[in-house]
Amino acid sequence: MKSINEKDIHSFVDAVSGFFAQFAEEKVEIRAAYLVEGAIKPSTFELTSYITLSGDYSGRVYFSAPRALIAHLLLMMQEPNRNDDRLLDAVGEIANTISGNARKHFGETMEISVPSTEVTETGWLDTVVSPRSYVILVKWKQYRASVVVDIQRA
Amino acid sequence: MKLMIVDDSAIIRSRIARILANPRLDFIRTIGMARNGMEAITLFMQQTPDLVTMDITMPEMNGVECTEKMIAFHPDCNILVISALSDKATALKALKKGARGFLYKPFTDEELVAAFLELTSS
Amino acid sequence: MNESQSIFSKYRKIILAVIIFVVCDLMVIGINFYGTFKAQEAAVSINLSGRQRMLSQRMTKVLLLIRRSVDTNDEPSVLRNLKELDLTVNLFNTTLRGFRDGAMVTGGDGNPVFLVQVETPKSHQLVADAYKIWDPYFNLLQPLLGNNRHFSAEQLESVVTYAQNNNLEVLRLMNDLTTDLEFVANGRADFLRMVLLAGFIIALINFSYTVFISIRQLMATDRELAQARGETIEILSTVHEGLFLLDKEKRLGSQFSESLPRLLHREIEPGMNFLPILKDMISAETYESAVDYIELLLGDRVKEALVTSLNPLTNVSVSLSDSIGNTQNRYLSFFFNRVLIDDKISHVLVTVQDVTDKIELMQQAEQAKNQAKTEVDTLLRLAGNDFGSLQQFVFNVGQSLGQINEKLSEPIDDPRSRQHTLNYIMRLVHGIKGEAAVLGIDAIEGYAHSCEQEMVAMREGNTELSGEHMVRIAVLLEGFYSRYSSLNNIVSNLSAAMGGQEKIAAAAQADRPAEVALPFVEHITHLAQRIASDRGKQVEVNCQVAKFAILPANITKELESISIQLVRNALTHGIESPEERATLNKPQTGALCLFCEYLGNNLYDFTVRDDGRGIVPDRLRDQLVKSGRMTVQEAATMDNLEVTRMIFQPGFSTASDSADINAGHGVGLDAVLEKVKGMNGRLSVKSRPDLFTEFHIQFSVPQ
Numbered sequence: 005m006k007s008i009n010e011k012d013i014h015s016f017v018d019a020v021s022g023f024f025a026q027f028a029e030e031k032v033e034i035r036a037a038y039l040v041e042g043a044i045k046p047s048t049f050e051l052t053s054y055i056t057l058s059g060d061y062s063g064r065v066y067f068s069a070p071r072a073l074i075a076h077l078l079l080m081m082q083e084p085n086r087n088d089d090r091l092l093d094a095v096g097e098i099a100n101t102i103s104g105n106a107r108k109h110f111g112e113t114m115e116i117s118v119p120s121t122e123v124t125e126t127g128w129l130d131t132v133v134s135p136r137s138y139v140i141l142v143k144w145k146q147y148r149a150s151v152v153v154d155i156q157r158a
Numbered sequence: 159m160k161l162m163i164v165d166d167s168a169i170i171r172s173r174i175a176r177i178l179a180n181p182r183l184d185f186i187r188t189i190g191m192a193r194n195g196m197e198a199i200t201l202f203m204q205q206t207p208d209l210v211t212m213d214i215t216m217p218e219m220n221g222v223e224c225t226e227k228m229i230a231f232h233p234d235c236n237i238l239v240i241s242a243l244s245d246k247a248t249a250l251k252a253l254k255k256g257a258r259g260f261l262y263k264p265f266t267d268e269e270l271v272a273a274f275l276e277l278t279s280s
Numbered sequence: 281m282n283e284s285q286s287i288f289s290k291y292r293k294i295i296l297a298v299i300i301f302v303v304c305d306l307m308v309i310g311i312n313f314y315g316t317f318k319a320q321e322a323a324v325s326i327n328l329s330g331r332q333r334m335l336s337q338r339m340t341k342v343l344l345l346i347r348r349s350v351d352t353n354d355e356p357s358v359l360r361n362l363k364e365l366d367l368t369v370n371l372f373n374t375t376l377r378g379f380r381d382g383a384m385v386t387g388g389d390g391n392p393v394f395l396v397q398v399e400t401p402k403s404h405q406l407v408a409d410a411y412k413i414w415d416p417y418f419n420l421l422q423p424l425l426g427n428n429r430h431f432s433a434e435q436l437e438s439v440v441t442y443a444q445n446n447n448l449e450v451l452r453l454m455n456d457l458t459t460d461l462e463f464v465a466n467g468r469a470d471f472l473r474m475v476l477l478a479g480f481i482i483a484l485i486n487f488s489y490t491v492f493i494s495i496r497q498l499m500a501t502d503r504e505l506a507q508a509r510g511e512t513i514e515i516l517s518t519v520h521e522g523l524f525l526l527d528k529e530k531r532l533g534s535q536f537s538e539s540l541p542r543l544l545h546r547e548i549e550p551g552m553n554f555l556p557i558l559k560d561m562i563s564a565e566t567y568e569s570a571v572d573y574i575e576l577l578l579g580d581r582v583k584e585a586l587v588t589s590l591n592p593l594t595n596v597s598v599s600l601s602d603s604i605g606n607t608q609n610r611y612l613s614f615f616f617n618r619v620l621i622d623d624k625i626s627h628v629l630v631t632v633q634d635v636t637d638k639i640e641l642m643q644q645a646e647q648a649k650n651q652a653k654t655e656v657d658t659l660l661r662l663a664g665n666d667f668g669s670l671q672q673f674v675f676n677v678g679q680s681l682g683q684i685n686e687k688l689s690e691p692i693d694d695p696r697s698r699q700h701t702l703n704y705i706m707r708l709v710h711g712i713k714g715e716a717a718v719l720g721i722d723a724i725e726g727y728a729h730s731c732e733q734e735m736v737a738m739r740e741g742n743t744e745l746s747g748e749h750m751v752r753i754a755v756l757l758e759g760f761y762s763r764y765s766s767l768n769n770i771v772s773n774l775s776a777a778m779g780g781q782e783k784i785a786a787a788a789q790a791d792r793p794a795e796v797a798l799p800f801v802e803h804i805t806h807l808a809q810r811i812a813s814d815r816g817k818q819v820e821v822n823c824q825v826a827k828f829a830i831l832p833a834n835i836t837k838e839l840e841s842i843s844i845q846l847v848r849n850a851l852t853h854g855i856e857s858p859e860e861r862a863t864l865n866k867p868q869t870g871a872l873c874l875f876c877e878y879l880g881n882n883l884y885d886f887t888v889r890d891d892g893r894g895i896v897p898d899r900l901r902d903q904l905v906k907s908g909r910m911t912v913q914e915a916a917t918m919d920n921l922e923v924t925r926m927i928f929q930p931g932f933s934t935a936s937d938s939a940d941i942n943a944g945h946g947v948g949l950d951a952v953l954e955k956v957k958g959m960n961g962r963l964s965v966k967s968r969p970d971l972f973t974e975f976h977i978q979f980s981v982p983q
Contacts, residue, residue: 010755014748034747037754038688039761041681136761138754141691142747148691168822169669169676169715193820197867204865215710238586242714242725246592247565250572259586264717264725276585 008061008138008155012109013037016065017140017151019105023098024144027080035148036141040130046139047150048129049073051091053099056117061110063155066129067098073147092121159278160189162207164198164224165240166216170263174211174240177270186274195219199227206232209277212257214241214248222252229256236277240265297490301483308479315472321396322465327388328375328395329458335372336450340443342368346424347440350433359429366425369418376414379407379457403460410453413446522632525619528578530554533627543612543632545600554630561598561612570614577616577628584618591616595635611639671826673715674771675801677724677764680708684757688750698745705753706735712760727763731756800828800836804843808872811851818858818869819851827876827884831981838955839886839977843874845952846888846975854892854973864970866891882980889974895967897923924965928953 021032040046052068074091083090099119106116122128129152137154161178165171171191178186189205192198196218202210210228214221225237239252242263249260261273342365349357371386378385378395387393398407420439423431522540525533534550541548544557559567569592576582593614601607613635619627684705692698713728734756738749801823812819828836855861855870862868875887900923901915915923928949952975956963961979966972 010748010751013751013755017751033693034750035691035693036689037747037751038685039754039758041685041761044682044685044689136758138751138758139689140751141689143691143693167711167715167718168820169673170718172822173718192867193869197869200865200867213714215707215714217707242710242717242729246590247569247572249590250569250576250592253576253582253587253590254572256581258581259583260590261586262589263714264720273586276583279583 008153008157012061012155013138013140013153015105015109016102016153017142019102020067020098020142020149020151022105023101024077027077028145030145033143034140035143036139038139040133040135040137040139040152045127046129046133046137046152047141047148048124048126049149050124051095051121052124052128053092053095053119053121055099055103055106055119057106057110057114057155059110059114061114061155061157063153064133065099065102065106065155066133066152067095067102067149068124068129068152069095069098069149070147073144073149076145076147088123092123096121159186159209160205160207161186161209161211162189162198162201162205163191163211164193164195164216164221165191165211165213166193167213170213170240174270177267178274180267180271182271183274185278195221195224198224202228203231206235208234208236209274210235210237212237212239212252214239214252222248222255225252225257226255238273238277293493294490297486297493301486301490304479304482304486308476308483311475311479312472315468315475318468319465319472322461322468324387324393324395325379325398325461326458326465328385329379329454329461331388332372332375332379333451333454333458335368335375336447336454338368339365339372340447343424343436343440343443347436350436359427362424362427362429365421366427369421369425373414373418376407376410379403380411398457398461400460400464403457403464406453406457406460410450410457413450413453417442417446417450520633522630524548524630525627526554526574526578526630527627530574540632543634545608561600562593562596566592566596574616574628577618578625580625595639610634611636669719670771671801672823673719673721674764674768676715677712677767680712681757681760681764684708684760688754688757692750695744695746698750699739701750702735702739702745702753706732706739709735721767723763724767727759731760800825800840800843803840804847804874807844808847808851811848812855812870815851816857817851817855819855819872820869822871822873825874825876827878831876831884835959835979835981838959839876842886842952842955842977843888845949847872847874849949850888850890850892850973854890854894856893879978882982884979884981886977886979887974889972891972894969894971894973895924895927895965896969900924900926927965928963 017032017034024030024032038044046066047068049068049070051071051074052066054064054066056064071091074094075086078086078090078094081094083094096119099121103116103119107114129150133152133154134156137152140151140153142149142151163171163174165174171193175188175191177183178188186209189207190201192201194216198210198212199219212221212225216224221239221241225239228235228237233256237252237257239249239257239260240263241249241260253260259273259277261269265273342361346358346361346365349355349361374383374385375395377383379398382397383395384392385395398404417439420435420442423435424439519537520539522537522543524536524540527533530553532548532550532552532554536548536550544561546557548557555571558570562570573587573590573592576587577584591614593612593616595611595613597609598612599607599609611634613633615631615633617629617631618625619629687701687704690701692701709728709731713725713732716722716725716728735753738745738752804823805821808819808821811817828839831839850872851870855872856864856866858868861870871891873887873889875885875889877885877887879885897920901918904910904915904923904926905912918926953963956977956979959977959979961977964976964978966974966976
């Protein structure tokens with residue numbers, strides 16, 4: 005039985021917003037929020053990071069973004085090296101922020117894994133998330149990204 | 159008397175039609191059904207029914223607008239608004255436009271029969 | 281008519297009294313009139329009988345004077361007294377005759393007067409006695425009458441002697457007559473007085489009675505009025521409800537219950553405008569609705585009984601501030617009833633109740649009810665519904681939720697587009713709610729209702745619609761999905777249970793999925809929509825095939841393939857393009873209906889009906905000629921039935937565009953006919969030009 009609410013979801017999205025807010029004035033904006041159901045699939049971008057939760061709630065929270073977005077971020081962090089390893093590091097850092105916020109939001113009883121990162125192909129998320137996971141499409145500057153919340157109450 | 163049913167739900171349309179088989183309502187004849195306001199107006203112009211059951215929330219044209227147009231065309235028409243609408247204000251708007259009565263969804267067979275009898279009493 | 285009758289009965293006693301009064305008066309006046317006349321007559325009689333006394337004495341005196349004058353030879357005196365005697369005798373004689381017979385006589389004043397006959401036996405006797413003396417007297421007098429001086433001394437002496445002998449007797453008789461006449465007259469006067477007195481007394485009694493009745497009636501009316509007023513005041517001062525009347529200007533009437541100011545927490549004056557009072561207590565939206573509602577009731581367009589459910593002031597939360605400025609929240613219910621005078625709406629009677637306690641109890645009960653709500657309840661309720669409707673509902677909900685999710689998945693960057701999305705979603709949710717309500721599926725209806733309310737609040741709210749709002753809607757949608765899936769499970773179980781009840785051949789059942797109808801509905805609907813969109817047409821599919829759940833698999837399989845062909849045909853040949861339908865004044869969306877019904881005796885009917893152009897024999901003839909299957913003459917010689925049968929011939933097609941993949945391949949109804957024959961069924965077709973085509977397949981299923 006899934007019973008997370010919009011506050012739970014916002015705690016993840018806000019973590020992403022907060023991360024970007026350190027480097028740029030532009031806010032992260034929500035463009036759409038929907039469920040993975042039937043033909044409606046999550047959007048997978050080139051780089052994806054995720055954390056795994058267990059405890060009162062269990063499941064994963066994914067952050068997926070195109071290379072260009074992360075590259076732009078590194079540029080703003082004045083990081084000259086922008087190879088895939090650096091990009092994945094940066095994506096992992098975002099997942100870390102999500103993890104911190106989740107701990108604050110759900111309390112210390114939750115076990116939260118260290119972030120994993122992947123270079124992902126289109127449709128990758130389709131294969132890993134369960135039906136009726138939440139998909140939040142976000143925008144930062146001209147770039148798109150997605151947060152996918154696949155969590156159930158234990 | 160000629161009746162027209164206006165509702166975007168097939169289940170509700172067929173429910174009303176079924177209740178009309180009640181022998182106490184044998185003076186009412188269903189002459190048409192419409193799924194939205196536009197269809198309803200077209201059919202209304204052709205058939206000028208004496209009775210209309212009117213849904214409020216419909217695509218194309220809502221029930222309030224539809225009621226207004228029907229009354230403008232045929233002021234003696236008896237329109238019964240049938241809706242599950244939670245805000246009474248919109249239903250009252252339809253009545254202000256000239257509908258004669260209102261019935262909440264869900265309704266029992268008996269409620270609809272009584273409403274038709276009341277509507278057609280002089 | 282009624283009114284005049286009631287007026288008569290009300291005043292009957294008074295009218296009777298007046299009639300008695302008039303009759304009495306007339307009688308008294310009549311009697312009085314007659315009495316006065318009689319009194320006049322009596323006066324004449326009394327007067328003249330008195331004169332007779334005097335005349336009798338004068339006669340005697342004159343006779344004595346004549347004798348003395350004769351003795352003294354005073355001739356002039358003799359002649360003078362003879363003349364006097366003549367007058368006196370004549371007058372006495374005629375008067376006495378008048379008393380006896382009634383006659384005109386010379387009155388006391390010298391004028392003629394009518395003297396009536398005496399009435400009493402005593403008077404008659406007196407007159408008769410007088411005549412006994414008078415007749416001889418009158419004879420003796422004869423020689424002296426007529427101024428005749430030639431009478432003898434003997435003649436004079438005999439009459440003088442007779443006069444002297446009888447003088448006293450005559451005087452007595454005349455005296456007695458006078459007395460008797462006076463007695464009669466007095467008696468009559470007494471009677472008249474009695475009559476007048478009686479009349480006066482009757483009139484007095486009658487008058488008193490009339491006055492008494494009138495006063496009693498007036499007092500009764502006053503008492504009733506006073507009592508009625510007393511009751512009104514008593515009611516108004518004892519009822520707990522606030523009661524008052526509103527006129528067309530929405531002003532309070534002059535009387536209202538004492539509890540009203542307490543209920544409304546404010547001073548109330550007669551004639552106050554109700555609307556400002558109301559406005560202070562409730563929200564602006566509720567107030568606006570309330571004004572609309574009151575105005576509708578004061579107008580005569582709506583049916584009162586059919587609008588009471590829209591009363592926006594039942595169980596309404598009000599904020600009441602008292603004189604010292606403390607604000608208190610209560611729940612009040614205002615009920616409005618039309619007051620009709622002569623069938624016209626004159627006022628609205630308003631009843632106000634404080635329902636705070638009731639609402640609190642209801643809220644507690646509601647909580648308890650929600651806690652007790654179990655899946656079993658839902659199951660029982662679902663079992664009461666027509667299974668086809670239920671399956672259709674589950675299918676519809678699934679579709680609607682999918683549409684909502686699809687809409688939500690479209691990225692949006694501006695509030696205005698979000699508004700459109702919200703409206704679209706609200707319409708779908710509203711549709712689900714309506715259908716759930718009809719089927720009595722509380723769990724879905726209640727959830728849809730709360731979603732609807734929340735979305736109304738978003739739409740009407742002060743802040744622009746943001747991405748956060750969209751997240752909230754996604755959460756709401758998720759809640760919807762979880763309710764939908766439990767309903768779907770229940771319906772599947774129910775479907776299996778129903779199959780068992782019907783005791784259908786177990787072997788055929790064993791390896792069939794329980795809910796075969798659902799894939800069929802989905803399949804046919806999808807097919808119809810695809811063909812419709814390929815051909816630029818619009819269609820609504822209505823499948824009522826719940827009976828498929830109890831039919832053997834081989835039959836449903838055949839019916840499905842028949843359906844596919846008939847649906848293709850309907851969309852290719854039957855249903856017109858939206859433009860064409862518009863010119864025919866039909867709804868632009870065509871209707872395609874599939875029904876499966878049990879007819880009894882193991883016999884079933886499966887119907888596929890479209891509201892398209894129908895089967896028109898003349899068009900079929902044209903088609904047969906155009907395809908070269910017949911000559912014009914051959915086609916013309918066939919009757920309509922024969923032409924219609926041709927549609928079941930192999931290779932027949934009326935499709936105008938034969939390149940279309942959906943029809944026109946010449947394989948169609950002939951294949952359907954083959955399949956129906958294979959099921960040992962009967963195929964029939966009904967149609968009306970431009971209205972509909974209906975294919976019926978009847979078949980039996982052995983037990």
